[in-house]
Amino acid sequence: MVASPSVVQNYNVKMNGVDKADQTRTEYPTYRMCKRWWTYIFYFLLDLSIANSFILMKESPNHNLKTNTGKNKVRSLLSFRMNLAKQLTGNFRGSRKRKRLSNIDPQEVEHWPCENDKRGRCKQCFSNKVRKDVKIKCSGCDVFLCLSCFREFHKK
Ligand SMILES: [Zn+2]
Numbered sequence: 492m493v494a495s496p497s498v499v500q501n502y503n504v505k506m507n508g509v510d511k512a513d514q515t516r517t518e519y520p521t522y523r524m525c526k527r528w529w530t531y532i533f534y535f536l537l538d539l540s541i542a543n544s545f546i547l548m549k550e551s552p553n554h555n556l557k558t559n560t561g562k563n564k565v566r567s568l569l570s571f572r573m574n575l576a577k578q579l580t581g582n583f584r585g586s587r588k589r590k591r592l593s594n595i596d597p598q599e600v601e602h603w604p605c606e607n608d609k610r611g612r613c614k615q616c617f618s619n620k621v622r623k624d625v626k627i628k629c630s631g632c633d634v635f636l637c638l639s640c641f642r643e644f645h646k647k
């Protein structure tokens with residue numbers, strides 16, 4: 492397998508990390524040790540699989556090694572990881588953004604034909620110069636509409 496110097500370097504850094512972890516592990520009681528053990532295995536495997544896919548990408552003729560910025564620079568493991576993180580998180584934004592999204596968007600109001608107590612003039616028929624009294628109102632627009640006009644009215 493062809494390993495780039497940066498991958499080898501990265502692997503060595505990780506191995507040092509694990510060695511240090513082995514030394515410090517004895518200072519923790521058993522339950523702490525278990526917790527840490529899981530975390531280490533998880534991150535170790537994650538790092539390993541990222542490094543492996545990076546090597547595969549370098550080996551693959553279908554991937555260009557240029558960075559996204561278009562500069563003639565070979566993609567490093569760091570920029571590979573950054574890119575991967577961006578792709579995995581996608582459009583996800585913090586909770587602040589999500590709160591704002593939950594505010595009612597006028598385009599996302601639901602429009603259902605609901606029966607009203609009193610009759611009213613169908614707005615669509617009215618604009619077509621026809622007088623038609625109906626009991627059906629749109630729940631979203633709060634406007635009287637006959638069923639045959641309901642769809643046409645919401646097309647615009
Ligand atoms: Zn109508």
Ligand SMILES: [Zn+2]
Binds near residue numbers: 631
């Ligand atoms: Zn409506």
